[in-house]
Amino acid sequence: MSILPFIEGExxxxxxxxxxxxxxxxxxxxxGIERFQKTGLPTQKLESWKYTRLRPLDDTRYLPxxxxxxxxxxxxxxxxxxxxxxxxxxxxxxRADLSDISELPEGVRFDTLExxxxxxxxxVEANMGSVAKDADQAMLALNDxxxxxxxxxxxxxxxxxxxxxxxxxxxxxxxxxIAYFPRNLIVLEEASxxxxxxxxxxxxxxxYFANSVSEIAVGDAANFKHYKVQAESIHATHVATVHxxxxxxxxxxxxxxxIGGLLSRTETNITLAGQGANAGLHGxxxxxxxxxxxxxxxxxxxxxxxxxxxxxxxVLDDASRxxxxxxxxxxxxxxxxxxxxxxxxxxLSNDAEIDSKPELExxxxxxQCAHGMTTGxxxxxxxxxxxxxGIPEALARNMLVQSFLGxxxxxxxxxxxxxxxxDRVVHWLPAHCFLAxxxxxxx
Amino acid sequence: MLEIKDLxxxxxxxxxLKGLHLVVEPGEVHAIMGPNGSGKSTxxxxxxxxxxxxxxxxxxxxxxxxxxxxxxxxRAAKGIFLAFQYPVEIPGVPNSxxxxxxxxxxxxxxGEEEMDKIEFIKMLRAKTKELSMSDEMLKRAVNVGFSxxxxxxxxxxxxxxxxxxxxxxxxTDSGLDIDALKIVADGVNALRSPERSSLVxxxxxxxxxxxxxxxxxxxAKGRIQHTGGKELAHELExxxxxxxxxxxx
Numbered sequence: 076m077s078i079l080p081f082i083e084g085e086x087x088x089x090x091x092x093x094x095x096x097x098x099x100x101x102x103x104x105x106x107g108i109e110r111f112q113k114t115g116l117p118t119q120k121l122e123s124w125k126y127t128r129l130r131p132l133d134d135t136r137y138l139p140x141x142x143x144x145x146x147x148x149x150x151x152x153x154x155x156x157x158x159x160x161x162x163x164x165x166x167x168x169x170r171a172d173l174s175d176i177s178e179l180p181e182g183v184r185f186d187t188l189e190x191x192x193x194x195x196x197x198x199v200e201a202n203m204g205s206v207a208k209d210a211d212q213a214m215l216a217l218n219d220x221x222x223x224x225x226x227x228x229x230x231x232x233x234x235x236x237x238x239x240x241x242x243x244x245x246x247x248x249x250x251x252x253i254a255y256f257p258r259n260l261i262v263l264e265e266a267s268x269x270x271x272x273x274x275x276x277x278x279x280x281x282x283y284f285a286n287s288v289s290e291i292a293v294g295d296a297a298n299f300k301h302y303k304v305q306a307e308s309i310h311a312t313h314v315a316t317v318h319x320x321x322x323x324x325x326x327x328x329x330x331x332x333x334i335g336g337l338l339s340r341t342e343t344n345i346t347l348a349g350q351g352a353n354a355g356l357h358g359x360x361x362x363x364x365x366x367x368x369x370x371x372x373x374x375x376x377x378x379x380x381x382x383x384x385x386x387x388x389x390v391l392d393d394a395s396r397x398x399x400x401x402x403x404x405x406x407x408x409x410x411x412x413x414x415x416x417x418x419x420x421x422x423l424s425n426d427a428e429i430d431s432k433p434e435l436e437x438x439x440x441x442x443q444c445a446h447g448m449t450t451g452x453x454x455x456x457x458x459x460x461x462x463x464x465g466i467p468e469a470l471a472r473n474m475l476v477q478s479f480l481g482x483x484x485x486x487x488x489x490x491x492x493x494x495x496x497x498d499r500v501v502h503w504l505p506a507h508c509f510l511a512x513x514x515x516x517x518x
Numbered sequence: 519m520l521e522i523k524d525l526x527x528x529x530x531x532x533x534x535l536k537g538l539h540l541v542v543e544p545g546e547v548h549a550i551m552g553p554n555g556s557g558k559s560t561x562x563x564x565x566x567x568x569x570x571x572x573x574x575x576x577x578x579x580x581x582x583x584x585x586x587x588x589x590x591x592x593r594a595a596k597g598i599f600l601a602f603q604y605p606v607e608i609p610g611v612p613n614s615x616x617x618x619x620x621x622x623x624x625x626x627x628x629g630e631e632e633m634d635k636i637e638f639i640k641m642l643r644a645k646t647k648e649l650s651m652s653d654e655m656l657k658r659a660v661n662v663g664f665s666x667x668x669x670x671x672x673x674x675x676x677x678x679x680x681x682x683x684x685x686x687x688x689x690t691d692s693g694l695d696i697d698a699l700k701i702v703a704d705g706v707n708a709l710r711s712p713e714r715s716s717l718v719x720x721x722x723x724x725x726x727x728x729x730x731x732x733x734x735x736x737x738a739k740g741r742i743q744h745t746g747g748k749e750l751a752h753e754l755e756x757x758x759x760x761x762x763x764x765x766x767x
Binding site for chain 1 (some may be wrong): 554566567568569570589590591593594595599600602605608609610611616619620621623627659669676681
């Protein structure tokens with residue numbers, strides 16, 4: 076019996092791992108294994124995992140990805156178009172032929188973790204684990220032990236990336252079930268700016284398990300936009316753990332669009348660490364079949380004069396299930412905190428289910444915080460209104476779903492990204508009969 | 519053109535329409551007046567095919583065809599249009615997109631070609647101008663942030679674009695000031711022709727000064743209680759419904 080029953084073979088010993096000649100990293104891997112052995116996979120006894128169980132890991136043994144294997148030809152790689160650079164990982168391995176990081180502006184490092192470990196190990200050592208410190212998070216511990224891919228984005232003080240950088244993870248194109256463990260390190264120094272777009276997509280019919288960790292340090296007065304599309308296949312188990320620290324007068328804008336994946340969970344931890352820090356953490360989810368999508372977040376308003384806003388809206392069809400857990404914590408001295416949280420879900424079927432748990436935990440006395448949650452079905456009056464104008468029922472339903480989600484997508488301040496995301500929403504809809512072009516034009 | 523025979527309809531199991539008879543000939547404008555709760559809005563929803571408004575007896579014959587089992591969109595394609603008393607707001611869907619989708623859907627259903635986008639915009643601009651609406655109202659989301667008067671004008675705009683053969687106006691005058699009322703009435707009158715008919719449902723006679731009806735019906739307790747000419751509306755305004763329905767409204 077292996078240490079990790081859902082992993083084929085020994086997790087570390089005898090494997091080719093990135094940075095394996097670095098003693099500190101080997102120590103980190105060992106510590107990760109030990110922590111994971113203590114916690115095991117998260118169970119529903121844990122409050123933060125109450126509604127999600129990693130069921131596919133019960134009876135699937137995933138092969139970790141090593142060097143080797145065959146390159147599969149890929150016709151199209153999702154993209155938002157005009158980007159500064161792109162990294163593409165297929166089945167957990169970099170595909171240099173599909174990537175391009177040759178045109179980066181001065182003061183910006185954007186590369187694979189493997190390369191940065193080779194070129195600048197001291198920098199990685201200094202930054203890895205400086206934001207993601209939670210010793211109890213099993214999935215972080217697992218990633219600490221198994222990290223095998225991922226990227227680094229580092230923007231130096233005062234530098235700005237004018238175009239987004241893009242990372243694509245493609246899974247499922249293998250003969251057998253595989254697991255990969257991307258580790259992403261994002262550091263924006265003081266007064267720098269960047270936009271990152273991540274695409275997680277699934278092709279093929281193989282099962283896969285992606286367990287990623289992103290550590291994000293947004294320096295004082297820096298501005299970071301972080302967009303993610305999760306369009307995994309129905310054979311995917313996607314677990315993402317994100318730790319973000321936001322400095323004084325810095326701004327973070329996060330948006331996650333979840334439109335596919337058998338089982339997915341994104342757990343986001345944000346610390347508003349400096350006065351004037353602002354975080355927007357938003358998302359939209361669209362699930363069908365037996366898909367399960369969990370968005371869990373913890374926002375720590377640790378110092379006075381910080382703001383945060385969350386808008387999560389979702390559409391659940393068939394027997395799919397959504398989970399929204401959001402907690403905003405206002406520390407004792409964090410006066411003048413302004414925190415907002417909203418979760419709205421549209422249930423398109425009687426078998427769909429949402430578990431929504433917005434929470435405020437406030438220890439300061441001079442704050443403005445609010446949370447709200449609604450669950451409903453398509454408005455029958457609106458549906459009748461559209462149909463009475465001749466619009467067929469299927470199209471009318473699509474229009475109302477788009478109308479519902481459009482509101483959340485408005486939180487994306489990058490117009491180009493918003494258009495691409497809207498397009499993905501349109502294509503999720505049944506028999507996407509809506510005129511996407513026209514929608515975008517006038518939206 | 520429209521022939522309603524002994525119509526019985528229920529909403530949530532309660533019978534609201536209890537044997538309603540009504541015949542509207544081509545080109546005619548009929549007004550339906552009645553106290554609150556008489557079944558006026560139910561009649562309009564039943565004609566437009568709203569779910570939950572169940573016909574339990576009688577028939578609705580429109581141009582020789584029984585409408586009872588048709589979907590709302592099929593009725594729209596056959597030329598029936600309901601101007602809502604409370605037009606629905608649809609955030610995120612631009613008004614022009616909505617109007618274009620509606621027109622194309624109706625055209626597709628009728629086996630006609632969809633209207634070219636440029637041609638559509640041109641037509642839309644012209645109609646908007648006639649109704650004293652700004653182009654801005656086309657870009658905005660359907661009815662979102664519209665005033666009461668703007669919403670009603672938007673209903674008339676939809677009507678002008680879809681060119682129905684039977685327009686049902688459900689209390690289109692409610693919440694309108696006199697200027698808006700005139701604009702709406704002009705819009706409705708502009709569509710009057712020997713082939714088109716209208717059913718004007720209203721509480722007050724005021725609208726009927728601008729949309730002059732051929733016949734006025736008094737609806738109460740789920741039935742037409744009395745029918746007369748346009749002067750009946752004035753009589754009602756002076757006397758109230760009591761004389762006609764046997765009790766105070």
